[in-house]
Amino acid sequence: MAAQLSYVNVFARDVVALSGFYQRVFGFPEIEAIRSPIFRGLDTGKSHLGFNALDAYALLQLSEFSDTRGIKFLLNIDVDSQPEVDRMVPVAVEAGATLVKPPYVTYYHWYQAVLLDPEGNVFRINFMMS
CATH class of the missing domain: 3.10.180.10 (2,3-Dihydroxybiphenyl 1,2-Dioxygenase, domain 1)
Structure with missing residues (x-):
């Protein structure tokens, strides 16, 4: 099988509010089966859009990068x-x-x-x- 994009994840200060924004604007349904206190996932039809709470920096051993500035x-x-x-x-x-x-x-x-x-x-x- 060829590689394919499954998710784009966004680090968010408020995963509920930010995922809700994309749900309201574009109608992307939440994937409730993968919901957690620090994550929300949305089905975009072709791939998925994930929202990680800032706690995920530590979980993924990315704490040293958590203060990165600018558009990435x-x-x-x-x-x-x-x-x-x-x-x-x-x-x-x-x-x-x-x-x-x-x-x-x-x-x-x-x-x-x-x-x-x-x-x-x-x-x-x-x-x-x-």
Whole structure:
């Protein structure tokens, strides 16, 4: 079997609130069978999105890296059309996101918007025009 992405995990100050943000905005259902006090998982359809409490730094022996600053990853969430990107941006902002760059056409022919979630993580809402 070829390798494939199963999860992207985000370290979060509040796993319940941050996973709830992505549930409300994109409708991703929680995978309740793997819920714990320091973890929530969401099913995105193609892969999964996990949220780890900051306690997970120690659990994973990553404590020395827990004070890392700056943007370290970017979530890309694809939708079915340009109008869907336009529709989703105000939904995300109303749910607590900050709009960084309004929807635009990229040089690689995607229509996308760039936002920050309530904890300051970058995500894009994309439509691949072809």
